[in-house]
Amino acid sequence: MARGGFSESKRAQDLGQILGVNILPSQVIQGHTPFKQLVNRFENELVVAVGKGEPAAVMSEYGYKNVLSIDEYTSYFDAIDPLAPYKRWTTKPDIDQNSTSNEMAKRKIAVQTQRVQAAFVVSDSVDWSRDIQVLCDILRTGGLPGEETGKQPHLFFANDDLEYQATFPAERLGMGAFRIALEAIYNRIHPIPLAFTSYGKPNPFVYGNAETMLRNLMPSLLSNLDVENSTNSGIRCFKTLYMIGDNPKIDIRGAQQAGDPWFSILTRTGVFKGKDNHSEFLADLVVDTVEDAVDFILRKECGS
CATH class of the missing domain: 3.40.50.1000 (HAD superfamily/HAD-like)
Structure with a gap:
């Protein structure tokens, strides 16, 4: 199993080149692969995809028709990330570069007035502070940041690994650690505990x-x-x-x-x-x- 963030077709191609054999996308299972089974439930709903790599592209390939990466979603809300001016890196939202300014304005209004029905943590979060902030905004307001408290949208995690081994000698914090951080903060600012579903091992x-x-x-x-x-x-x-x-x-x-x-x-x-x-x-x-x-x-x- 790969750590996710890219589609099964891309993983199959990359693995095939490394191993020198033909690998089919259907032979690749990733932590977020089970998200395919939720397409009928959220196919046309506004959903947000979180994580490194290409989380929105992954969900689109699964059949989700109205999915935004958290990078793009955040870009439609001015000052939703108060620490953005102090960050030395920039994240380019997954926005169609051929879109006109008028289309972009309409898209912004549509996103700001449409409730998010589900958030999918597809792969490891790149910006914990922003992603926890924005997810808390989405989850405690019923899917519309800036509004009053509402029913929590659905939340799904591709895996719940607390730690994993990378190139650094000591283990690195994984998606399970991100989930713990999000849950701890959410439960301190909201009267109803966070509800979520975690896929991945050891399930x-x-x-x-x-x-x-x-x-x-x-x-x-x-x-x-x-x-x-x-x-x-x-x-x-x-x-x-x-x-x-x-x-x-x-x-x-x-x-x-x-x-x-x-x-x-x-x-x-x-x-x-x-x-x-x-x-x-x-x-x-x-x-x-x-x-x-x-x-x-x-x-x-x-x-x-």
Whole structure:
């Protein structure tokens, strides 16, 4: 799974170039991939997409017809971010450069008078102070910043990882940390606690979704994969599915909760750096690298 922020088609292309193989978009699952399943609910509603990369483009590719990135949404409200003048970076909103000033003015009025029905945190927030401020404005006013308190719009997170390993030696704060910060602040300024839905590991839903995707891909996969027919439903079931991850609290815990047929492999390539297995979330196997994990799988499945 990638960390998100770009469409599955772009991820498939990038991974294909790196690995030297053809990868289909349908073979890529990201934290925000389940947002596809909410299209029928919010297809024509005004929704805001938060995160690095191209969050609005991701949602548009899923079928959302009225989605704005939080960069563009913020640009329609003067002074909504009081710290903007002190920020040394600039963020270019995802606005059609061919639009005339008159069209832009109409768009601004439309956004300022239309209630946001849902906010989707697609990937890691780039500007926590602005995004928490604007999300609090949206969520506590019923979707229209500057108005009185109203019913909270829906809020969805692509994942709930507290930390993740990047190039810096120590773990970095992830979307779960952003969610905690937003929730803590919102609950201090609003009488009703923040309501939200988090997708992503360790939610067993993610593992079930991956299994379903693999089952749907079976016609295009090699016929000698380790599968067998279910006796009562005729649905092809996997004997073993492997989860390779470096975060015991997220990856391994999720595989444990998902249960059969998941086999968890913990690597020492990221969050986990211990000598032995994790003390709380025990993996089925612990190895040094992803390559070691793949070698184990190939030996086990090929019988060598």
